Amino acid sequence: MTKQFTPENINELLENEVFVFGSNLNGNHAGGAAKIALDKFGAINGNPQGLQGKSYALPTLGKDMNKLSLDEISQNIDTLYFFAREKQDLIFLVTKIGCGIAGFDEEEISNLFKSKDKPENIVLPVEFTFIKGFKGFDKDLKCRNFQFEEGKKYIHKGDVKACSGGFHFCEMPLDIFNYYPPINGNQFYSVEGSGKSDKENSDSKVAVEKLKINTKLSVHLLFKLHFDLLWKKIKVDKKETINSTTGYKAHSSTTGNYAHSSTTGNYAHSSTTGEEAHSSTTGYKAHSSTTGNYAHSSTTGYKAHSSTTGEEAISSALGFQSKAKSEKGWIIIVDWKVDENYNRKINAIYSAKVGDKILNKIIKPNHNYWFEDGKLKSEKS
Known part of the structure; x- marks a missing residue:
């Protein structure tokens, strides 16, 4: 055998x-x-x-x-x-x-x-056989009306060609937002592809003959995995650069296309201005900002602000009472619930594009949005 x-x-x-x-x-x-x-x-x-x-x-x-x-x-x-x-x-x-x-x-x-x-x-x-990646689905775990199930394997019959034939997914986590933004209950999973394959030049999208649906992922985890993969990818791809800091009040900033910025310390701010240059922070009041098209911004710290101005850029504020704003793209904010013992748990996660609604409130450009005591708050910045 x-x-x-x-x-x-x-x-x-x-x-x-x-x-x-x-x-x-x-x-x-x-x-x-x-x-x-x-x-x-x-x-x-x-x-x-x-x-x-x-x-x-x-x-x-x-x-x-x-x-x-x-x-x-x-x-x-x-x-x-x-x-x-x-x-x-x-x-x-x-x-x-x-x-x-x-x-x-x-x-x-x-x-x-x-x-x-x-x-x-x-x-x-x-x-050398499996291609690991990430795939977006609608709320029913469908992609282009094809029904998928977690843990199942699928085989495509026919030609495998990016954008026209085969099962598609992205090798870089945040690229899936180009096809399935975090709205309307869209779901995100880690996947494995094998067999025949073909790649798209515009981003990390790949088409494969065989696909396995693995584990469901949160938006927060997608951002973390993206930056983890960038650290590995930078060793072999000089097109992208990353500026990263970990200390208290240690700020990070980049200006080039594909030049990513990340911080983990309290009050340590992160900023990018290039196309597809992502920014991420995890510390208390550690703000994150991007200005480029398709340049996503994410924060997870308490009262940490996230801001984007580019086309189709996602501003994700996942920390307790953290604020998100966008000029033209999307925002993601979290309603945290605090119990009688002051333990915090996520009550709900909301997302919308500028001009759409969250809880019947229209999301306006250049406004901060956040939840406080279960109520959606906003302010013009």
Whole structure:
């Protein structure tokens, strides 16, 4: 029976299995998976690429031991796939090539594999197979009138193409607001995609052949996960930058497009002015502000204000008596309930676009909105 995923540690192979490892163009198999291939599976020093014994070398480093380009590695994967289709009697167990000594980020290499039509006799590491992401639904857990259920898996029959075929979701949490804003009971879930895939260039939207619906997520958690992912993403994508502070009254500000700002200290304010440049704060009276289009602002601290002025920008104020305002976009505010022991619990979360209503009150541009003692309050700023 063919393995579903490449095992983490391989010490022996079945008769028809081949160990696929990352190599360098010198054919010097001195470390990592290459050393295992040399010691156990018939790899030959001086042979940089192709089948050798019960192993297959796939170059990720050049003769000078510098990284090959992703395009070059992609071509080497194509060579492997062509060879595998010619050798249907063999099963090729691909290790996490390029992610050890070569120093590539796992996401860089996995995206190369996810973009290709994989032969049936190629087995990949689980990390190279699934695309993790986030998906929005309406209040009934439907997307484009297709009914989904939590925990279920779905398979698309037909072509997979971003915006036209397959199941769609976003790899970055806040991008789902472009399709399902936090209004009218819309729901948000973490998902996993697999099989054939195709990506959209305008944001992180991806179309996949297979989709699993995982866990329901709150708006607050979406903001947190977005910034967590940005920290990881910045290591491999220089287009985006983040300015972050954690100290008391330690302010953070950015002005470039995709330049995000985050603070966690009390009275530590955060501000951005660029397109799609998000801002987040978590401290007491730590205010957050954005001015760019699609640039979202979030606060979770007590009496912490959130403000946006850009088109389709979301201002989220999730803390107790925290205020949200927007010039053209959306606001999210929380009605907190305080019991007799002064414990705070969320009573309800409300959201609306400027011009729409919350509790029969029209949301006006450049007005702060918040809840106090169960009543919706507002003031012109």
